[in-house]
Amino acid sequence: MALGTGIYVYGCADGWWGYSYVSSFTPEAFADKSYKPLFYAPEEKFYDYAQLEYIEKDREDILLDWQHYLGSAFPKNKIAFYLLNDSAAAEIEQLYRALQGDATQQPGLLASKKAQNFVQFLHYAKAVEASSTTTFSSWDYEDRIVVQTQPSLVADIETFYQNLEKPDAFFANRIWFQVLKAKFYSNDRGSVIPFFEASANKQPKNDLYYRALGYVAGAYYQQSAYDKSNALFASIFNDAPSKRHEALYNFRPLSTDSLHQALQRVDSKAVQASMVAMNGYYHDAAEAMKRIYAIQANSPHLDFLLTRWVNAEESKVTDYYNVQKSNATWDASQIDKETLNWLGEILKQPRKLHNPGLAYLAYGYINMLCNEHDVAQVAYSKAKRFGRGKPLVAAQIRLFNLLNNISQLGHVSAKNEKELLPELTWLYHEVPKDSVLIPSFRYEYASSWIKTALSAVYTKNDNPLMAELLDSKKGFYDNEELGDRMVQFLLQENKSGWNTLFATLYPYNLSDIYESRAIYAYYQDHIDEAIDLMERATSPRMRNDRGYNDMHYNNAVLRGNPFNGKIKDCNDCDHAAPQKVKYTKLDFLRKVQELKQNVDQGTDLYANALLLGNAYYNTSFFGNARVFYYNAIIAEYGNYISTKNQPYILGMSNAKKYYEKAFHAAQDNEQRAKVSYLLAKVDRNNFYRQQYLQADDYYWADAKQTMFKDWAGFQTLKNDYADTKYYQEVIRECGYFRSYVTQEIGKGR
Known part of the structure; x- marks a missing residue:
């Protein structure tokens, strides 16, 4: 079974x-495959061990054996159902009760002697299974919950086996094994030993024989007769390849002296x-x-x-x-x-x-x-x-x-x-x-x-180009000359076979290079250069090997509107909000170029400078458009930003510059109130960067140090613009500012 x-x-x-x-x-x-579970595997119990593979193989072998034995005497689908499906118990017992009557008069399934043998076997096997299937392996002798086979069932099966008249070998072998199995899971496990010794020489040395031998070894193991159990497990290990991993699992390791003594007895x-x-x-x-x-x-x-x-x-x-x-x-x-x-x-x-x-x-x-x-x-x-x-x-x-x-x-x-x-x-x-x-x-x-x-x-x-192709190092593209040489190399059409091979293995392509340069140019406020480079950063074909396709190159869509500046930073909220315009990386840069030209020309200076400040804020680590700086070479996708990229991705200098321009161009207190608050957010982020985000262990910092700082923007907003509608909006939405104001009032300011 x-x-x-x-x-x-x-x-x-x-x-x-x-x-x-x-x-x-x-x-x-x-x-060979029988040793596979025993290969060196420091990360696993057994090497590449698929439990279900072994279970299914055993089931398949059992099924094929019975199908071969029964031939046309029993429907194949019924054989599988009765052997392997737990829900078949009721039907099996119905057939068994019929068998106890006049089976020769039964039509259909019980017409042949082999079919009758099959039903008799199923009756006993299913009864024994109740106590033998409580763990993965029937050979796991130490850590198991056992439902013991009742003595009456053991006696019934053994009597049936002993009284078989002119038995066919196949059926007798299966019933013999059920006797051993029943004894092993009874309250007298040791009884398998004399029964096996008295009857095993009449049985073929097939899979059931070695499973039975495992029961004998298990009985000796329970009796603490480890010399005998180990010898039997060693015999199984040698003679029954399909049982090697189970025999080894139950083998009791020996000291050097004990091993020497055990070998003398074999x-x-x-x-x-x-x-x-x-x-x-x-x-x-x-x-x-x-x-x-x-x-x-x-x-x-x-x-x-x-x-x-x-x-x-x-x-x-x-x-x-x-x-x-x-x-x-x-x-x-x-x-x-x-x-x-x-x-x-x-x-x-x-x-x-x-x-x-x-x-x-x-x-x-x-x-x-x-x-x-x-x-x-x-x-x-x-x-x-x-x-x-x-x-x-x-x-x-x-x-x-x-x-x-x-x-x-x-x-x-x-x-x-x-x-x-x-x-x-x-x-x-x-x-x-x-x-x-x-x-x-x-x-x-x-x-x-x-x-x-x-x-x-x-x-x-001294060949840094080939060295980079074979093992890319962070910072290679900091050297503009080397970067240009790599671009020219990748653009070559008539490469040698050697160079072609390593160009195909190189983790970056021309678009990765152009995109990284465009991103850095943007953070340096060189927008025309950034647009020129980003236009060349087109999505190559067959990029599914790396992933991140939706976040790379000039047609990658920014998930939030990068020109919005809200009271509360909630990137997920911004990503989920309806957007009239969806900006790609390239679209975004072109819009920034337009805004920058307006600022340089003094056109609607407050609005354009404010939008530029929002743009630089949102394309930082703190904003809703992080996708903008996602690039394979820059490689900043998480919460830790490398030292080299911190001035760009954590930096607030561009946002602050344009917010200050907007403040000076503001026409009324509502506008000044808004920019004052946004400048406070800039100060807060600079504090986080300097105090925490530059440290490797910032996650473990004392969060209380960050609370209720006296940002200049907060002071200006509270002292100069408390009568504005925007001030009231900040009070409603920003618990940080609300707590700050409460503390300041408590101090009598």
């Missing part, structure tokens, strides 16, 4: 993308190797490999431990951020050199191993990380002889050869470009589209590392 439905608790942490981003060694290339070398492998999973993979090699050099269990060892060793070296800081060099000071040397020794007799290709690649890869490039090259060449016909292994060898070649470059010559271009094209353009490789091949870390390494080479050789 189907397994239970509880779950193991494991999973990746938020933001974790997978092992391919920190690893280049793909364990799936070297060990005759089979294969099972000894299994026991060492399981213990090595929990303890020291390197020591376990050495011990397995001494017991049974060609044991396949050595393979999965070797992949674990390699993945653990590379994790000491391949941290992406540390590699970046060290100019893409590997620090091998923490590598386990002793085990690496042992691996070299056993490779003197490669044919003794189960998978020599894996051993050569592991030896070559770790030597490469130790900067022993010649040793690595020889090992990769030897590994190639053992990996023919396996696409994943071939890809692994190709990737390691590429990494080895890149890591030795001191400069990039025309010859290097010619030799490396096909390999890099494969890595960056072909691998991501290869449906055979993609599910498991680890190439992302290598892709990033190679670009970082080549960039470091170009930096040392």
Whole structure:
């Protein structure tokens, strides 16, 4: 019957993308699928473990077995329904009651002996399921809530099994297993042991046999007879690949001395190797490999431990951020050199191993990380002889050869470009589209590392343009000359194959560059220049890879009206409000140009200056049109603004300049009152910037320090314009100002 439905608790942490981003060694290339849950997985309970995949596989196997047995004697849809659907219980019992009468006289479903056997099996199996499906695994012996099988049911099933006359093997095997299952979940779990020992030799060594053997191991485990339970789990681990992860999960890890004693009680070398492998999973993979090699050099269990060892060793070296800081060099000071040397020794007799290709690649890869490039090259060449016909292994060898070649470059010559271009094209353009490789091949870390390494080479050789193309650094475009050179490079139509490849991999395009320059020109109040640049920042095709399409380039729409200046800052409210005119980035700049010309000419100075002040306010961090400064190169999308961009995005100088122009041009107190309040908002934002937003930990600042500051604009509004309608509007809408006024009145002012 189907397994239970509880779950193991494991999973990746938020933001974790997978092992391919920190690893280049793909364990799936070297060990069969049964070992997959056991690969090195510091972020998971079991590696890439899909519980439902195993449950569904078991269900599918059970269903196929019964369909094959019953043939045309039972409808296939009914077989599936009765076996796998909990709601079938009532119908099953109805059929069973009919079976207890004269089944030979029953038409339809009970016409054949095999159909009758099926109903008999279902009756017992469903009854036992009530106590066997309370956790994910029937082999989880320590942490479970058990509904025990009643003694009367155990006796009934066992009696039925013992009284079978001329049983067919398939049916007898299924009933035999139900007896064991019932005993295991009864109040006398130990009773499975003598029953199994007395009857197992008559059963085929199929999936049910090893599940039953697991029950026996579990009974010994409950009795604290761990030497016996471990030996049985080791046998299951060796002989039943589909049960490996469950056997290992329930294996009780041993100390070195206890393991030595346990091995002496096991005759089979294969099972000894299994026991060492399981213990090595929990303890020291390197020591376990050495011990397995001494017991049974060609044991396949050595393979999965070797992949674990390699993945653990590379994790000491391949941290992406540390590699970046060290100019893409590997620090091998923490590598386990002793085990690496042992691996070299056993490779003197490669044919003794189960998978020599894996051993050569592991030896070559770790030597490469130790900067022993010649040793690595020889090992990769030897590994190639053992990996023919396996696409994943071939890809692994190709990737390691590429990494080895890149890591030795001191400069990039025309010859290097010619030799490396096909390999890099494969890595960056072909691998991501290869449906055979993609599910498991680890190439992302290598892709990033190679670009970082080549960039470091170009930096040392005074080629900042190529260095930027391969590994973009914030601030590159601060240098106008370098920025112009990049623009000219990207505009070239007849690039070499090498340059074309890295131009396609560069994270920015011409529109990103033009847009960033336009934004900076705007903040510097160079509006004509900003318009010229923004006109060139057109949306390129196929930009879905990065996202943010609706926030980039000259046709990106600002979400709020940037020319509104309201009492209360509420960006979401402004975004939701109806807008007669929707401004794109380019439309906005053209409107700013028009307003600026009016201000320069003295035309309706108050209104135009006020609108310009609002425009600069709203295109700051504090306003409703943040989309204006969203750009891939500027890269300011959140609440923290980098030091370089703070003067532009947090700065209030332009807004203040135009508000002051509006104040001096105001015709009446209502206008002066409004500008006084807007200037107070400017002062408030400057305070926030200087006191908090420039600090890395501003979220933890004492908010009480910000309350009720005596802004000059507040003083002017209260002292000079308290009789205006605008003053009353501010009192109604702005609790901050209202509290300020109340405090001032309390002081007797």
